[in-house]
Amino acid sequence: STLSSREINPQINMKSMLLVACFLAVAAAAPQYYETERPQVLIVKQAQNHDTEQQKYSFSFEADNGIVINESGNLKEIGPTVENVGIVSRGSYSYPGENGARYT
DSSP, X not given: OOOOXXXXXXXXXHHHHHHHHXXXXXXXXXXXXXXXXXXXXXXXXXXXXXXXXXXXEEEEEEETTSOEEEEEEEEEEOSSSTTOEEEEEEEEEEEEOTTSOEEO
């Protein structure tokens, strides 16, 4: 005897549901990482400067985990009209690797 399309579809739907249930079970069993498990990083040094008159800024900070960030920028005309302005920024960062090397 042959199966009609009405008899095949429920079997396929049931298999699909079982497959989805298996994927959900695996996803639920995966380890979850919460913010409480990560050590809190403290800022040990910080500086900011915002000069509205000269239209420039700078900031920097250093964290207790060795990360250092510096950035400065200024407003600059980038086109033929006054409306064509943009911020030109430059900066650097560095952080310690697990191997003890410093990356920048």
